[in-house]
Amino acid sequence: MGKATGFMEYDRQSATYRDPSERLNDWREISVLPPEEKITQQAARCMDCGVPFCQNGSELAGMATGCPVYNLIPEWNELVYQGKWKEAYERLSKTNPFPEFTGRACPAPCEGGCVASLYESSVTIKNIEWAIIDKAFEEGWVTPPKPKKRTGKKAAIIGSGPAGLACASELNKQGHTVTVFERSDRLGGLLTYGIPKMKIEQHVVDRRVNLLKEAGIHFKTNVEVGKEYPVEKLKTEFDAVIVCTGATKARNIELDGRHFKGIHFAMDYLHSNTKSMLDSNFRDENYISAEGKDVIVIGGGDTATDCVSTALRHQCKSLVQFDIYPKRPEDRTQANPWPQFPVIHKLDYGQEEAKSKFGSDPRSYATSTIEFLGDDTGYISGVRSVEVKTIFNEKGEKKREPILGSDKVWPAQLVFLAVGFEGPEQHLLEQMNIRVTERSNVDVQEGSYQTSQDGVFAAGDARRGQSLIVWAIQEGKEAAEACHDYMMNN
Missing domain, CATH: 3.50.50.60 (FAD/NAD(P)-binding domain)
Known part of the structure; x- marks a missing residue:
């Protein structure tokens, strides 16, 4: 634990995103950690909960809750609170070989299972992990894990x-x-x-x-x-x-018009963009550019959000993201109790950037693609969609039914498929x-x-x-x- 009353004394303070007007002009990390003093306060919010659901990775309702690498979270929170950063790093590295990756890119199921969230909000576990490993690198505590001897295998x-x-x-x-x-x-x-x-x-x-x-x-x-x-x-x-x-192996969408040029799998888009950037800072032009184009991203997950953010940096003309699910509630429902991962509405970094640039959340909820439209040159020119409602049949199986009269055609010269693998x-x-x-x-x-x-x-x-x-x-x-x-x- 941290400070016995820390979760009542200190408000949650996560890493802050750089202003969208600034970060949309570069490809550097979007978020910045709070200063060390604030990180220590956040560690102090770790409460004496008795059963630390945060550190035991499991699956509830098909989603992860708690830490799948079994990080000893309350222990290194306590050490950070005490200012014992090296000891915190040593504790963290016992379970996680790459905390610099998880501290940046993990969706933090540990925080979904944090007991403090029952009082107000969870401890910023992911940010504290990130702060520990970055300090460890700065101080030179991270060394190559060389074996004492070789087995010959x-x-x-x-x-x-x-x-x-x-x-x-x-x-x-x-x-x-x-x-x-x-x-x-x-x-x-x-x-x-x-x-x-x-x-x-x-x-x-x-x-x-x-x-x-x-x-x-x-x-x-x-x-x-x-x-x-x-x-x-x-x-x-x-x-x-x-x-x-x-x-x-990317999941495809087999619909009329799928053959039109300009429809790409999300990972092909992201891969080519990163490779061109690392190879030549885009000078080789060997990537899929969204500049000046109407872009539609099909999918509601993290990969779709990454496509949204990348297209915005390419200076796309417009952007819409199709999400098959209806808009999530602002708070947990009875069907999504703690310690399940909270399925609630959030504005992720890509949607925040799109809202900053175009004035609104780019997502069109409960929207399903039904046809791709093209021009005489063989390129995509638009996407026809329909609104859907989700129902459950007598077997409890999820079904989606189109809503009559909700058809809509969206202009598009570039479409990215981000519907899973x-x-x-x-x-x-x-x-x-x-x-x-x-x-x-x-x-x-x-x-x-x-x-x-x-x-x-x-x-x-x-x-x-x-x-x-x-x-x-x-x-x-x-x-x-x-x-x-x-x-x-x-």
């Missing part, structure tokens, strides 16, 4: 996203020789090319990767296993393999003869990360489907432990 990890990096870090600590294969030109996976730089600047990713390199982990970029590197070589050169390729790409799994589930995720043995192939493991979104960065990190850690046990017994 070799492991290959396919994919350098959060699951792959966490798995590599843990296996390296155990003394195994680890090689990470990444098909892109830069390391980090989702952290580099999936999350815009406004949320995690690239130097933050590179700083951690360089530490892992110094710790002895080998990285191979521009190498796609199954293409540049034959699958057969994995069996002869490594004692075990861990598949951490993510869930990168359908699991990992299948060609590598087929080459490795790995069994998959009905939802096309990697199938593993019950209670294990072992796939249908001996000595081959899977973790992260490739195993569980599209999920949170914290789940990917935890899965990487747990898969590493299973892989370690396998290698030491074979």
